[in-house]
Amino acid sequence: MKIANDSIHSDAKAVITRMYGEGAQFRDGQYEAIEATMLNKRTLVVQRTGWGKSLVYFVCAKLFRNAGRGVTMVVSPLLVLMDNQLEAASKMGLRSESLNSTTKDRFGEIMEKLVSNSLDLVFITPETLMGDMIYSKLEDINIGFFVIDEAHCISDWGHDFRLQYTQLSRVVKTTDKSTPILATTATANNRVIEDLKTQLGGDVFVSRGSLMRRSLSIQILQIPESAGRYAWILQNINRLAGSGIIYCLTRRDCDYLSDFLQKNGINVRSYYSRGDEALEYLNKEAETLFKENKLKALVATVKLGMGYDKEDIAFVIHFQQPSNIVSYYQQIGRAGRNIPRAYTFLMCGLEDRKIQDYFIDTAFPTKDEAVKVLECIHINNEKGSSRGQIVSQVNYTSARIDKSLMFLENEGFIYKEKGKYFISPKKFSYNEAHYMTITERRREEQSLMDEMIKATTCYSNFVVNCLDDATQEVCGICASCLGYDEFPADISQESLDAAQKYFERLIIPIEPRKRWATTVFTRQTKIVHMNETGICLSKYGDPGYGALVKEDKYSSKNSFREELIGKSASILGDVLSENSIEVITCVPSIRSNIVQDFSERLANRLGMEFTPLLCKRIAEQQKFMNNSSYQCENALNSFYVIERPKMPKNVLLIDDVVDSRWTLTVCGFRLMEAGCEKVIPFALADSSQTEE
Numbered sequence: 001m002k003i004a005n006d007s008i009h010s011d012a013k014a015v016i017t018r019m020y021g022e023g024a025q026f027r028d029g030q031y032e033a034i035e036a037t038m039l040n041k042r043t044l045v046v047q048r049t050g051w052g053k054s055l056v057y058f059v060c061a062k063l064f065r066n067a068g069r070g071v072t073m074v075v076s077p078l079l080v081l082m083d084n085q086l087e088a089a090s091k092m093g094l095r096s097e098s099l100n101s102t103t104k105d106r107f108g109e110i111m112e113k114l115v116s117n118s119l120d121l122v123f124i125t126p127e128t129l130m131g132d133m134i135y136s137k138l139e140d141i142n143i144g145f146f147v148i149d150e151a152h153c154i155s156d157w158g159h160d161f162r163l164q165y166t167q168l169s170r171v172v173k174t175t176d177k178s179t180p181i182l183a184t185t186a187t188a189n190n191r192v193i194e195d196l197k198t199q200l201g202g203d204v205f206v207s208r209g210s211l212m213r214r215s216l217s218i219q220i221l222q223i224p225e226s227a228g229r230y231a232w233i234l235q236n237i238n239r240l241a242g243s244g245i246i247y248c249l250t251r252r253d254c255d256y257l258s259d260f261l262q263k264n265g266i267n268v269r270s271y272y273s274r275g276d277e278a279l280e281y282l283n284k285e286a287e288t289l290f291k292e293n294k295l296k297a298l299v300a301t302v303k304l305g306m307g308y309d310k311e312d313i314a315f316v317i318h319f320q321q322p323s324n325i326v327s328y329y330q331q332i333g334r335a336g337r338n339i340p341r342a343y344t345f346l347m348c349g350l351e352d353r354k355i356q357d358y359f360i361d362t363a364f365p366t367k368d369e370a371v372k373v374l375e376c377i378h379i380n381n382e383k384g385s386s387r388g389q390i391v392s393q394v395n396y397t398s399a400r401i402d403k404s405l406m407f408l409e410n411e412g413f414i415y416k417e418k419g420k421y422f423i424s425p426k427k428f429s430y431n432e433a434h435y436m437t438i439t440e441r442r443r444e445e446q447s448l449m450d451e452m453i454k455a456t457t458c459y460s461n462f463v464v465n466c467l468d469d470a471t472q473e474v475c476g477i478c479a480s481c482l483g484y485d486e487f488p489a490d491i492s493q494e495s496l497d498a499a500q501k502y503f504e505r506l507i508i509p510i511e512p513r514k515r516w517a518t519t520v521f522t523r524q525t526k527i528v529h530m531n532e533t534g535i536c537l538s539k540y541g542d543p544g545y546g547a548l549v550k551e552d553k554y555s556s557k558n559s560f561r562e563e564l565i566g567k568s569a570s571i572l573g574d575v576l577s578e579n580s581i582e583v584i585t586c587v588p589s590i591r592s593n594i595v596q597d598f599s600e601r602l603a604n605r606l607g608m609e610f611t612p613l614l615c616k617r618i619a620e621q622q623k624f625m626n627n628s629s630y631q632c633e634n635a636l637n638s639f640y641v642i643e644r645p646k647m648p649k650n651v652l653l654i655d656d657v658v659d660s661r662w663t664l665t666v667c668g669f670r671l672m673e674a675g676c677e678k679v680i681p682f683a684l685a686d687s688s689q690t691e692e
Helices: 008-020 030-038 053-066 077-090 099-114 169-172 190-200 228-237 251-263 275-292 325-332 352-361 367-379 389-391 398-409 431-456 459-466 492-507 544-551 563-576 595-605 628-638 660-674
Strands: 041-048 071-075 098-101 121-124 143-149 181-183 204-208 215-221 244-247 269-271 299-301 315-318 342-348 414-417 420-423 506-512 534-536 583-586 613-616 640-643 650-658 678-686
Touching: 008 030, 008 053, 030 041, 030 099, 030 204, 041 190, 053 071, 053 077, 053 143, 053 181, 077 098, 077 121, 098 099, 143 169, 169 190, 181 190, 190 204, 215 431, 215 459, 228 251, 228 492, 244 459, 251 269, 251 299, 251 492, 269 275, 275 299, 315 325, 325 431, 325 660, 342 431, 352 431, 352 544, 367 389, 367 398, 367 420, 367 506, 389 628, 398 414, 431 459, 492 544, 534 563, 534 650, 544 563, 544 650, 544 678, 563 595, 563 650, 563 678, 583 595, 595 650, 628 640, 628 660, 640 660, 650 660, 660 678
Parallel strands: 041 181, 041 204, 071 121, 071 143, 098 121, 143 181, 215 342, 244 299, 244 315, 269 299, 315 342, 534 678, 583 650, 650 678
Antiparallel strands: 414 420, 506 534, 613 640
């Protein structure tokens, strides 16, 4: 360890001694990073998970505060990281707070503390920092030290590039040159490092160490079908000591897999971005139980990927293959931080490539998307355009519109004031070549994952070499080094039967929509006539009935098989009697009679009356409507009730595939508007997107 400044070293050593006792020592590279930061350099720390990157900024924050500097501001993408770090900061004697979606009700109180310089440290999400409420008041805060954690998110070459993070460059550029800036990450290759150095500006000190994790064993399991992977996990999870994480690519997979394991006696919880602050308590509860080792596993998306600090995670299972080596390395890095051995399992399935392609292909807005959003804002530029107005006037999904808005704002073509968007003076240009180059790079990274699966050399060595760590060291404990699998890939028939039965019995609720979308007919008002909670037989394309629905829907027979009739009848029998259903009807179609044919045959099987109650006007197909406003308006334009002397009281309303739920919502509304009292929807499959 090179010591250039005795005073800094003695002060830093005193801090860690108070924290950890007389024997406390810096790890290789830690003090050098602290010294560079204290000497007001721009510092970039690229070190493996568990190395102690947070110690660097905690020690610097303490020393800067002791020297009379302003507050340390740490930008972090994940709430779970903040919870961990607030506890650590408290142990170091730092007065700290967090600013994020869960502390909105305390923003005023926390901002007062910041402006009065009575806080030592604040953790803040990029979304909160760049929001109107905080960003406009930054000049009133004495920022003595600025930290960007998970800094690879700044770079559009990074595996987890985030638009909100790129806006931090505005803070970096306007920060006084005398204010030290520290950026930390465990996952940056040479290309990302060079990009980060450029963005940080000035003389950047780079602390970079070996990425090899000697405590991690890697095993690869090529099990194509979901049912087989469910079965393997069920069969082996209790053979693994301690607790761990099971990573899935989608929220839906988290819910289904955790439900399957719970039903089979395994104590797990799902963990992902729930999109509703009121539901985040579920994550908090799961996180607390996991931290206290009261769960066998968390079944999580990448929301749990960065910054999670639990030192005794004993295993990580990837239910699906990640799209790149960098994110894979980061996720397995959650395990084995303070235990001698941890096991990681990379599963490969048939759906992996489709999900990976979805994320890669939708990373950037298309030129057409960006132009359409710009045109919409331009039309209303005098008064500004709210997000809701844009969604109601541009036929793209809400997610694609949000992505366009973020890119356009980030690149300075639009700006936001008081919740509305306006056109800026900057002339629009679409950087297609740059986006294509990044997409090509991500395809290359995707190919590296495929190469890893086929590798005959040390898996750990292959991974770190892909991250530009040129070590020739091998781990000696992965399946490739050992020459055998410590946990065999063979699946018992008993476990496989349990998984297949789960898929066969899986019933998905169709939750009723409660409010109208903004359209030319409606505003965000309560739907007076709401459907009951409906029933969906399967997830479109999933093993079991979902695969049968997909196969039959577009077959030349134009008919659903008897097996689907039988299964539907078996689950609907009690529903019909409990709700006194008088009539079965269906969503009408102009182009095909497959739904009516199915409904008539099902009614016959159940000994019920089938009656067409609805008609459809010639209109655009619902599948071409890409967001709630367009889907709602199209459905309202399309369906009407057939006049009849008397409407049945309680009705079962059938469709083959449910996606946005607007078709069932409008059809149910029309029926109740005409006199029905209760409408229960039923669909064969759910095709809605649930990607994270």
